[in-house]
Amino acid sequence: MLSRSAERLYWLARYVERTENTAKLVSVHMNLLMDLPKGVEMGWQQLVRINGVEQDFLEKNKAINERTVTRFLLTDANYSGSLLSSLTAARENIRTTRELLPDEAWEQVNEMYLYVQKNLDAVSNRRSRVLFLNEILKGCQRFTGLLSGYMSHHHPYRFIRLGRNLERADMTSRILDLASLLLSESRSDELRQYETILWMNILTALNALLMYRQHVRTRIHGDDVLDFLLHDQHLPRSVSYCLQEISDCVSRLPNNDGLPDKVTELTEYIQTINTHNATQLQLRGILDDLQNKLGAFHGHINSNWFLRATPEQEG
Amino acid sequence: MKSIWENYKTDVAYDELMYSEFQPRPMSHSLCQYLNSLKKEDIDKRKIAAELAIMEMGITFTVYTDEGNIDRAWPFDIIPRIIDSKEWNVIEKGLKQRLTALNHFISDVYGEQQFIKDGKIPSETINSSKNFRKECVGMKPKHNVWANICGTDLVRDKDGIMYVLEDNLRVPSGVSYMLENRVITKRVFPELLQDINILPIDDYPAQLQDMLSSIAPVEGNPQIVVLTPGIYNSAYFEHAYLAQQMGAQLVEGSxxxxxxDNCVYMRTIEGLEKVDVIYRRIDDDFLDPEVFRKDSALGVPGLMRAWKAGNVALANAPGAGVADDKVVYAYVPEMIRYYLNEEPILPNVPTYLCSNKDHFDYVMEHLAELVVKPANESGGYGMLVGPHSTAKEVEAFRKVIQADPRNYIGQPTLAISTAPTLCKGKLEPRHIDLRPFILQGEKTFVTAGGLTRVALKKGSLVVNSSQGGGSKDTWIINMENS
Structure with missing residues (x-):
C-alpha cells in the first residue's frame, strides 16, 4: 500500500478515536458533576487542564463554566483538539482513502460530520448535549465495528489499529491526569468523601468500571484503579493492552526495522511504572513522561513508514 | 387533487417520455402509471429521501468560485429518463463504430498521416490543434487504441433524431454519477424497479478493469492505478469511487x-512497487513536467519516457485529445467512411468551421441564430448561444471569433429534447442530453445508457453541473420481455 494512504488511515483512526474520547470525557464529566455537591474543587476547568490547553482556552473565553468549556471542547472549529475539528480531520482523511475502505465506513464518518454540523447549537443545553454525545459515541463504535467486521485484517487495517491504539494509550494517560488531581494533598475533606465516586467516574470514562469489578474484586481504591488502567493485560483501554495491540501490528507490518525493539522498550518501561503511594506531583511526572514517550513512538512510526523515501535511498 | 402532470407542455421540443400531457410514449407507460398512483406528498418524500442519500453517500462535485472551492451535493432529479432498447441497440453500434474510427484516425495522425495525404483534412487543422502532441509521433499503443475511455455527448433534436454533439477523449467524467444515480433510484423507487426490465449498469467498474488489464505491457496480473490531481479537483469523488470499485490504488503524482530504468514505481510502505497501467485523470499538459508544462506539480517527471519505452500503459494515451477538437469533430463522418468503409450510424450536428472562408461568412451572417463554441474548451465555458443572447453579447462574441477563427465552430441551435423533471412538486419539461461511456482496449464496451444531464433552469440548454445542471437516472428498457 502507498505510504501516503498508510499515513492517512493512521490519522483517520487517531481522529475518530479522539472524537470518541472527547465525547466520552465530556459526557462522564457531566455525570460526575451532577453527583458532586456544588462548590467542590472539581469543576469544568479540569477538563481544559488535562488537555493542556488552558492558555488557548483563556485567550478566547473570560469565564470557565459548563457552557464555555463544552462549547470549546465540542464545537470550536478554531481549536484543533475540539470534537468538531477531530471529526473534520477524520473526514478529510477518509475522503482521500475511500478506495481502501468499505463504503459504509465513509458514509458513517460523513453522516456523523453532517450530524454535528446540523446540531452545533445542541451542545449549549444539557439535555440535548446528552443526546448529541450519545449519537457521536454510537457513531464511533459503529465505525470501529464495521471496519472490524467488513475489512480484511491486513496492512491497511493494521495502520488503523496502530493509530487507534496509540491515541487510546495517550487518552488513557490524560484521563489519569485527571486522577492525579484527586491525589492532591490539599484537597478538602468534602472532596475526600466523594473519592469513590470520582474513581468510579474515571473508570467509566474508559468503559472500565464493569471490568474493574470483575477483575479486581475489591472496593474501588485509587492505587488499584491506577494500576488497573496502566497495567491490566486484558482491558482494551489500559495502556499495557494498547501497547500489546501496537506491538502486534508493528511486528506484522513490512519494513518494520528496529520498531519491534522500540515497542518492547516502551512496554518494559510501562511495566516498571509504580504508582503505589505516589504523590500528586510524582504521578504527574510519571504521566508526562509516558505521554512524551508515546509521542516519540509516533515519531518512529512516522519516519519509518510515512516519510517518503527518495528513490536513491530505496535503490 | 391536482395532477403533477397538470399543464405539462410537450410542444417546446421532442419529449423523451410523453407524446402529450395525457399520453406517455410506450416505454414510459409503467413509470407514468406508477407516478400517478402516488400521492403528491409521497413524491415529495421520495425526493427528500434521494437528497438525504446523496448527502450521506457524500456524492459531491466541486465548483470553482471566486470565494474558493465549494463542494456541492450532486443535484439529482428522481424522475428517470427512458430509452427503448431497440433504439439503444442502434445507438450502441453507432458509438462503437465512431470510437473505432476515431482511434484509427489518431493512430494515423501519429503515424503515416494517410488521411491528410489523401486530402480528407487540411494538415493545418492538425498542426494547429492544441491537443496535437508532436512527442507522440511514432508511438504505437497496444491494440492501436489511443482513446480507451470516451464519453460521447448525444442530443435529440425536434426531428427525433439523436445527434452526436461531441466526443470527449481526454479525461471524460461523469460515469460515477451514472452509477450512483442508479443506486439512489433503487433506494427511492424499489417497487418500481422490480417490475420493469431495466438493463443493469453496475458492471462498468469490472469492464473498466478488464479494459485496463488488456492494455498492460505485461501478462498476468498488472498493477493498475488511478492517477488523480488530488482532492481539489472537481471530479475527485469520481477518481476515488472508480479506484475503490476496481480495487485499484488511487495515487497522486507525488x-x-x-x-x-524508465519504469514507473509507486512509493509504498514496502518500498517502491512497479506500476503497469495508469488510468490518468490529469490532462496531457500536466502529465509530465519534463515534457509538457514545466510548472506542473500534479504530474510525474519522466512519465512520458516510461510510456514511450513501453514500460507503462497510459489511458487515455497522451495526444489522444487531437481527436477531441470541435474542428476535427466535423470530419468524423468522413473518418468512418475512410477507415471503416461504412456509413455513419449516428449523425453529426451540421458544423460550420470558422477557419473555412465560406463557413466563416455564413457564421458571421447568422450569428444570432447559431451556437458558437471554442474548439478546445469543455464544461460549457466560453460559448455563445445566439438566440439566448443580447445583441450586445452577439457583437462582442463576433470580435472574439474574428480574432481567432481557427478556434471557433458554429452549429445550428438545436431544440434539444426534454423530459419531465420534478420542479416544486410538479412535473415540467427540461432540456436533457446523454453521455454514454465507451471503453476500447482489446474489446469495445458501451454502458447501457449513460449519464443523462438536465438543465434545471427553465428554458436553459446548458446541462453542465458547474452551470446549474443536474442529472437523471437513465433506463434502457427491453419492451419485448415485459
Whole structure:
C-alpha cells in the first residue's frame, strides 16, 4: 500500500478515536458533576487542564463554566483538539482513502460530520448535549465495528489499529491526569468523601468500571484503579493492552526495522511504572513522561513508514 | 387533487417520455402509471429521501468560485429518463463504430498521416490543434487504441433524431454519477424497479478493469492505478469511487516516481512497487513536467519516457485529445467512411468551421441564430448561444471569433429534447442530453445508457453541473420481455 494512504488511515483512526474520547470525557464529566455537591474543587476547568490547553482556552473565553468549556471542547472549529475539528480531520482523511475502505465506513464518518454540523447549537443545553454525545459515541463504535467486521485484517487495517491504539494509550494517560488531581494533598475533606465516586467516574470514562469489578474484586481504591488502567493485560483501554495491540501490528507490518525493539522498550518501561503511594506531583511526572514517550513512538512510526523515501535511498 | 402532470407542455421540443400531457410514449407507460398512483406528498418524500442519500453517500462535485472551492451535493432529479432498447441497440453500434474510427484516425495522425495525404483534412487543422502532441509521433499503443475511455455527448433534436454533439477523449467524467444515480433510484423507487426490465449498469467498474488489464505491457496480473490531481479537483469523488470499485490504488503524482530504468514505481510502505497501467485523470499538459508544462506539480517527471519505452500503459494515451477538437469533430463522418468503409450510424450536428472562408461568412451572417463554441474548451465555458443572447453579447462574441477563427465552430441551435423533471412538486419539461461511456482496449464496451444531464433552469440548454445542471437516472428498457 502507498505510504501516503498508510499515513492517512493512521490519522483517520487517531481522529475518530479522539472524537470518541472527547465525547466520552465530556459526557462522564457531566455525570460526575451532577453527583458532586456544588462548590467542590472539581469543576469544568479540569477538563481544559488535562488537555493542556488552558492558555488557548483563556485567550478566547473570560469565564470557565459548563457552557464555555463544552462549547470549546465540542464545537470550536478554531481549536484543533475540539470534537468538531477531530471529526473534520477524520473526514478529510477518509475522503482521500475511500478506495481502501468499505463504503459504509465513509458514509458513517460523513453522516456523523453532517450530524454535528446540523446540531452545533445542541451542545449549549444539557439535555440535548446528552443526546448529541450519545449519537457521536454510537457513531464511533459503529465505525470501529464495521471496519472490524467488513475489512480484511491486513496492512491497511493494521495502520488503523496502530493509530487507534496509540491515541487510546495517550487518552488513557490524560484521563489519569485527571486522577492525579484527586491525589492532591490539599484537597478538602468534602472532596475526600466523594473519592469513590470520582474513581468510579474515571473508570467509566474508559468503559472500565464493569471490568474493574470483575477483575479486581475489591472496593474501588485509587492505587488499584491506577494500576488497573496502566497495567491490566486484558482491558482494551489500559495502556499495557494498547501497547500489546501496537506491538502486534508493528511486528506484522513490512519494513518494520528496529520498531519491534522500540515497542518492547516502551512496554518494559510501562511495566516498571509504580504508582503505589505516589504523590500528586510524582504521578504527574510519571504521566508526562509516558505521554512524551508515546509521542516519540509516533515519531518512529512516522519516519519509518510515512516519510517518503527518495528513490536513491530505496535503490 | 391536482395532477403533477397538470399543464405539462410537450410542444417546446421532442419529449423523451410523453407524446402529450395525457399520453406517455410506450416505454414510459409503467413509470407514468406508477407516478400517478402516488400521492403528491409521497413524491415529495421520495425526493427528500434521494437528497438525504446523496448527502450521506457524500456524492459531491466541486465548483470553482471566486470565494474558493465549494463542494456541492450532486443535484439529482428522481424522475428517470427512458430509452427503448431497440433504439439503444442502434445507438450502441453507432458509438462503437465512431470510437473505432476515431482511434484509427489518431493512430494515423501519429503515424503515416494517410488521411491528410489523401486530402480528407487540411494538415493545418492538425498542426494547429492544441491537443496535437508532436512527442507522440511514432508511438504505437497496444491494440492501436489511443482513446480507451470516451464519453460521447448525444442530443435529440425536434426531428427525433439523436445527434452526436461531441466526443470527449481526454479525461471524460461523469460515469460515477451514472452509477450512483442508479443506486439512489433503487433506494427511492424499489417497487418500481422490480417490475420493469431495466438493463443493469453496475458492471462498468469490472469492464473498466478488464479494459485496463488488456492494455498492460505485461501478462498476468498488472498493477493498475488511478492517477488523480488530488482532492481539489472537481471530479475527485469520481477518481476515488472508480479506484475503490476496481480495487485499484488511487495515487497522486507525488506517489509515483520514474527511475533510470524508465519504469514507473509507486512509493509504498514496502518500498517502491512497479506500476503497469495508469488510468490518468490529469490532462496531457500536466502529465509530465519534463515534457509538457514545466510548472506542473500534479504530474510525474519522466512519465512520458516510461510510456514511450513501453514500460507503462497510459489511458487515455497522451495526444489522444487531437481527436477531441470541435474542428476535427466535423470530419468524423468522413473518418468512418475512410477507415471503416461504412456509413455513419449516428449523425453529426451540421458544423460550420470558422477557419473555412465560406463557413466563416455564413457564421458571421447568422450569428444570432447559431451556437458558437471554442474548439478546445469543455464544461460549457466560453460559448455563445445566439438566440439566448443580447445583441450586445452577439457583437462582442463576433470580435472574439474574428480574432481567432481557427478556434471557433458554429452549429445550428438545436431544440434539444426534454423530459419531465420534478420542479416544486410538479412535473415540467427540461432540456436533457446523454453521455454514454465507451471503453476500447482489446474489446469495445458501451454502458447501457449513460449519464443523462438536465438543465434545471427553465428554458436553459446548458446541462453542465458547474452551470446549474443536474442529472437523471437513465433506463434502457427491453419492451419485448415485459
Amino acid at each position: 506517489d509515483l516516481v520514474v527511475k533510470a
